[in-house]
Amino acid sequence: MVKRRTLTQAKVLATANQLIETKGINGLTIRDLALVLDVRPQSIYNYVDSLSDLLDQVGIQFIQGVTDQLNEKMVGVEGDAALMVFAQEFRVACERHKGLTPVMLDMNDSLKIPRTRKALVKMYQDMFRPLQLDDSARVENTLYRSALFGFIIQEIGGFFTMSQDALDKRFTQTMQLAIDQTHMPKE
Numbered sequence: 497m498v499k500r501r502t503l504t505q506a507k508v509l510a511t512a513n514q515l516i517e518t519k520g521i522n523g524l525t526i527r528d529l530a531l532v533l534d535v536r537p538q539s540i541y542n543y544v545d546s547l548s549d550l551l552d553q554v555g556i557q558f559i560q561g562v563t564d565q566l567n568e569k570m571v572g573v574e575g576d577a578a579l580m581v582f583a584q585e586f587r588v589a590c591e592r593h594k595g596l597t598p599v600m601l602d603m604n605d606s607l608k609i610p611r612t613r614k615a616l617v618k619m620y621q622d623m624f625r626p627l628q629l630d631d632s633a634r635v636e637n638t639l640y641r642s643a644l645f646g647f648i649i650q651e652i653g654g655f656f657t658m659s660q661d662a663l664d665k666r667f668t669q670t671m672q673l674a675i676d677q678t679h680m681p682k683e
Contacts, residue, residue, distance in 0.1 A: 503535055508543045512554050516595040521551065548608035555599045555612030562589045562600065563619045570623075576675050578627055583644050583671040590648045597652055601645055636678045643674035 511532055515524050526547055530537040544550040569585045570578055590597040599612060624637075647670055650656060656663050 503533060503539060503543075505543045507533065508540060508550075509554055509557055512550055513558070513596075516554065517593065518595070520595050521598055524551065526550070552609040552611045555596070555609050556615050558593060558596045558599060559612060559615040559619055562586070563622070565589060566619075566623060579640065579675045579678065580668075580671060582623060582627065583667075583675075586644060587648055587651075587667060590652065594652055597648065601649065639677050640671075640674045643670055647671075 508529070512524060512529055515528060515532065519528070524547070526537050526540050529550070530540050533540075540550070544553060566582060566585050566589075569581055573581050586600075590600055593600075599609070600616070624641075647667055651663065651667075656666070658666070
């Protein structure tokens with residue numbers, strides 16, 4: 497067994513993240529985490545209060561990483577180019593972390609992850625506000641977000657049966673159509 501002094505918060509979260517990537521977010525258990533870490537399940541509770549708390553901590557860490565990546569890629573980019581960069585980088589984050597994508601798209605109401613949801617809403621608000629996409633009353637903004645999230649859900653769900661190059665082209669075309677619609681005059 498791993499001695500307690502070698503177990504850290506970072507190791508617990510990193511291992512939980514790895515398990516989520518292989519088993520999915522609903523497949524993570526404290527028992528499995530302890531087994532992989534070679535500790536007793538009770539030892540995990542020195543770092544988390546519950547499975548929900550563990551998922552919340554992993555989710556917050558993931559959202560922060562995506563936020564940092566998006567901020568880095570969007571420096572100096574404006575207008576339509578910023579909308580495309582956001583879409584592409586968001587897609588890349590979801591592709592790299594398919595197990596955590598349900599958190600990014602907030603698709604699992606049964607998860608008790610309030611801090612992650614709060615961080616997610618803040619990320620979207622902080623990202624969409626400068627892109628003028630935070631006004632949910634504008635149908636064009638809803639179209640952009642729906643195209644982005646819908647494409648990713650279909651992609652991860654295995655809906656598309658085309659080569660990666662064709663899929664990348666389809667994504668760019670889909671997002672360009674949605675971006676073009678953001679220029680429609682307000683009603």
